[in-house]
Amino acid sequence: MTSPTLTNTVLYLDGVSVTFDGFRAINKLSLAIAPGEMRAIIGPNGAGKTTMMDIITGKTRPDEGEVFFGGMIDLTMLDEAEIAALGIGRKFQKPTVFESHTVADNIRLALAGARSPFSALFGARNRIAEERIDAILSTVRLTEHRTRLAADLSHGQKQWLEIGMLLAQDPKLLLVDEPVAGMTDAETAETAHLLKEIAHEHSVVVVEHDMAFVRDLGCKVTVLHEGSVLAEGSIDAVSANERVIEVYLGR
Numbered sequence: 001m002t003s004p005t006l007t008n009t010v011l012y013l014d015g016v017s018v019t020f021d022g023f024r025a026i027n028k029l030s031l032a033i034a035p036g037e038m039r040a041i042i043g044p045n046g047a048g049k050t051t052m053m054d055i056i057t058g059k060t061r062p063d064e065g066e067v068f069f070g071g072m073i074d075l076t077m078l079d080e081a082e083i084a085a086l087g088i089g090r091k092f093q094k095p096t097v098f099e100s101h102t103v104a105d106n107i108r109l110a111l112a113g114a115r116s117p118f119s120a121l122f123g124a125r126n127r128i129a130e131e132r133i134d135a136i137l138s139t140v141r142l143t144e145h146r147t148r149l150a151a152d153l154s155h156g157q158k159q160w161l162e163i164g165m166l167l168a169q170d171p172k173l174l175l176v177d178e179p180v181a182g183m184t185d186a187e188t189a190e191t192a193h194l195l196k197e198i199a200h201e202h203s204v205v206v207v208e209h210d211m212a213f214v215r216d217l218g219c220k221v222t223v224l225h226e227g228s229v230l231a232e233g234s235i236d237a238v239s240a241n242e243r244v245i246e247v248y249l250g251r
Ligand SMILES: Nc1ncnc2c1ncn2[C@@H]1O[C@H](COP(=O)(O)OP(=O)(O)OP(=O)(O)O)[C@@H](O)[C@H]1O
Pocket: 020, 021, 023, 024, 025, 043, 044, 045, 046, 047, 048, 049, 050, 051, 052
């Protein structure tokens, strides 16, 4: 793989490696995501997908290599809180919503968390906040469920609510880990629409095993294997790649 170029990237990794107890989980990984791009990351268990997300978000430090955000911010110098504050939002596989709060209040809490606590005191700001809540609920298909307790939502709806809570923080880059695991087919198809809409205004990196869903995303696909990029391209191109079939699809 040739190295990506740093200019005009929201996320840039080059020659990144990390070793745990002598095992190289990430091995000279190079990857570039353009502003406004959606990218799907696939690969067998243990390929390094989660570790890659951990490196981007500052949870794991690489032993070597470059990780840049927005073409100029060196993420290897920052901690998790600083990286989140820059506008990198991460959604883990399991939904973590406030179950005993309503759907709208979950978004409200995420909005308040993203601003100064004083702003909740000002009427004009509140009206703006309510408009944002309405817009976010509409994006994540939960307008009709706004007064329900989060605990009463389906698993898929909880995933959407958590995506909405991330959107409340207005991230420049969203990292989404296996969003459709455990979803119904209808929820899975709707999640592809939803993420495509979000990707109009944000860069989105989606880690996923569900190939039908990845196809629905209609974006460039990166295949990870043993901590490096095995193949990159359209879903059709990577699906036809002999090495990809051998290590991942053909199993
Ligand atoms: N903290 C750690 N200590 C030791 N080994 C680790 C650690 N984190 C990850 N690994 C190992 O690194 C490799 C890559 O793991 P990772 O979780 O990134 O893969 P993955 O592609 O996300 O897999 P999956 O699809 O199963 O989630 C695995 O072999 C894993 O056991």
